[in-house]
Amino acid sequence: MIALQKISYTIAALAVVSRVGASDNGLARTPQMGWDNWNAFGCSVSETLLQQTAELIVNYGLRDLGYHYVVLDDCWSVGRNASNNNSLAADPTKFPAGMKAAADNIHDLGLGFGMYSSAGKYTCGGYAGSLGYEEVDANTWANWGVDYLKYDNCYNEGQAGTQLISYNRYNVMSKALNATGRPILYSLCNWGEDYPFNWAPTIANSWRISGDIFDDWDQADARCPCDGDDAWDCRLPGFHCSVTNIMNKVSFIVSKSQPGAWNDLDMLEVGNGGMTDAEYVAHFSMWAAVKSPLILGNDLRIVPAADLSIISNAAVIAINQDPNGSSAARRWKYATNGTDANGRAEIQMWSGTLMSTTGGDYYDFVVLLINGNNVETVLNATLADIFVDFGAGGTADEVKIPWEVRDLWANRMSTTEAQAIISANGTAGYNGTNVQTRYNATQTSYAEGLAAADELLLGNVTTTIQPSGTVSATIAPHGAAIFRLRAMPTAATKKRDEL
Template sequence: MAALHLAFALALFTGHAAGVNNGLARTPQMGWNNWNALGCDVSESLLLDTSKKLVDSGLRDVGYNYVVLDDCWSRGRDEEGFLEEDLEKFPSGMSAVAEELHRQGLLFGMYSSAGEMTCARYAGSLDWEENDAKSFAGWGVDYLKYDNCYHMGRFGTPKLSFDRYKVMWDALNSTGRPILYSLCNWGEDYSHTWGMSIANSWRMSGDIYDSFSRPDDLCSCIDASSPFCIAPGTHCSVLNIINKVAPYVDRGQPGGWNDLDMLEVGNGGMTDEEYKAHFSLWAALKSPLLMGNDLRSLSAASLTILNNPAVIAISQDPVGHSVYRVRRELNVAKDKYGVGEIQVWSGGLSGGDQVVLLLNAAGEDARISASLEEIFLHDGPEGSAPQINEEWEVFDLWGNRMDNALAQKILDADEKDVEKLWKQANWYNSTEISYKEGLKKRDERLMGKKVGKINAGGSLTAKVKRHSVEMFRLRSVGHGGKRKVHAKEEL
């Protein structure tokens, strides 16, 4: 039956490009969402304090421009059936909040659910889509996260879920306001086969939680060989999520992206090395980068991860190709949960560059090697890729990571001193020069630290700490790195 449903989904949605062709999310969206750290503890002051932190820390200018308010903001509907904001939490009203965020050069996101109630049991948008889209547009909303709770049983086939989510897509489009549409249906009903038809991103898994590898019964879908999971669940670890997305990483493309869920960096459940791996993988897999920590108490260590322009440049590369997994080893040392594996991921970038991740999810440090044959497997199997015969410069994308002392100075600085500190911190301002243009100019801040070369037919080798990753950009020496083109760059 699952195969029949999948075949139906492919037949129904192949070739329809409304979702990816609305002009938004040409690269994965970046920003902040309150849910992971704060849940229902939302208010006007939270949003405005967070927006100030985004600006003062330099995170806005490095690319985090969406401020997304999650659940629990509504007090219900008025007599005409329109949603009303809770004026005790948002005394100035949503329009005023949006106006202030826009004044700061930020964009405003809100939340609802394709159900009779939201997940926190506030008023949902199912069968109220036209009214609610008008409200969002009228308030100046730029982004809608659309959840999947209390869906009245309207799921179980791709067609049922597609139709339910398409109603809001059509309603948003009819307002005339550009609103990024982010589906949060947890990967149910094969959303990776139809999400790109109506949305700018689609969740592919149950909810993340702040763990690198811990198995949890609530995230019961653990079979990495099958993406077709009946119960997507919650409490899904970083490792669980990347193993589930591996079979269909290619479904993301400019305008529509596999959403691996919000970032947990800074929430306290993982080590620094695990957060580094988490951020690297989300960037390379082209997931939206929505910070999920409380930025009002942002730590220096978290800032040095979230503000790494060389890694963000992988996420924002204009070609929009995700990395692919080219090796997975399970016969390695296990961690305290009995989990352990080593993986190699690789993918193409603009200008013929290549990104490579050596992931150590084992229970001890490891020396990991990847040959050029493996690295360019998707350009030609069995050693047939022409790139194998080239020489490659190697750049460590974490080699220029800002040190914690400088990051703390930035967090403590006042407005008149912070720009001087940014210049010391390898800070990149994407509002002045886009990542696309910076990559064309080979901006050193986006390249990482040059650490060596790989000769033709050679290998990339690095020592990788347990539960960590080493991440590299490869650039061809003298060959220009030309490769086959599989799609036009712009719609």
């Protein structure tokens, strides 16, 4: 058995789940947030880049929205130092002050420092990998003050192909990290090979579920060959996977995510220029709804204002950081006729439970409508479909009460304000800590804010729907709408089952 369906049981389950720890390290009780240089910079890394970016994360208010980790990706080393226990040495050209200094600077800004390696002979970029050097490397990183490890899969010397082989390979590093005594978030990156959703939850905080993301909505690429109804069974993860491709892959395994252990849809592309504003809004909404880690992947030094406003939406982030930690699930997907340039057209509806912000017996609910058509489309989600997990065919109690519908993009920051933040760059108060109109998760956690029904986290009331009603939205081409449903305070309190 897998699912716990009704509210009373789920509450019981949540108490239990706290015993199940990814790596038993207590980290990532909600999906990790942060920034990684790969999508925008690849191998062009340096201490300057990290420092500049870390400062912008603070100054643009992103730190106080929860973006915590600054992750240095591949290409940072010059290999192993035979005279120093074969430990990895940082590239002195890229990091003249050394890696510990880089970490210290990041820590001084109230952020965490992430590091990259591969469970192979080489990293994907061809640098020294950690396979066979797990202990020494974990100790090196702990000594540097590393808080996070992204651990890749290249050049693994045939140690893949069955769950046990992959589990064993990645478990060596899990144990090594834990043995350091330093809490290090373990971001397993084997691209979904060998069904990591089965075996990674006890050893890692997240696991990638696909090949590398590509900054496009739905372009098919032979190099990312798994698509469609059996995309979860992918033995060639590849790369250049579109947002739609990855979202499809997670649809089959949403239940595998849980506090401390998350499906990772790869780093965000918002801000990298390959998609429209509607597409980036949808991309961010999707990643939030399925509880993917939210790791920014753009060049913050040149972030467009519109993109900054997307990644700054606290109401959407609050979906991602919901204390229940339950991913939305896809309720339906239909092919349609609004074919785009890639020959695709489909519409989808996802929904899932959220922590209650009403104090009643009903969960809040997230509803995500995705318009893959190439034209503006009105999409409809019935309460029967939204709440199908609580009873098929509209038999759920939740279908029989009215709901308040809140549009989570209604309060999106204006481009003007975003541009002002960018222009100020921390000099004029726009650093996220002293602007009252913005949510500050450093001061008040999302869990606390939701418990207090902080309006900054709840979007705008759009409408109310009656029992057996329908949530509707007019959505731009390749766009999405995301709503929070809250049980109407006037509804009769649902009776919990008593034994």
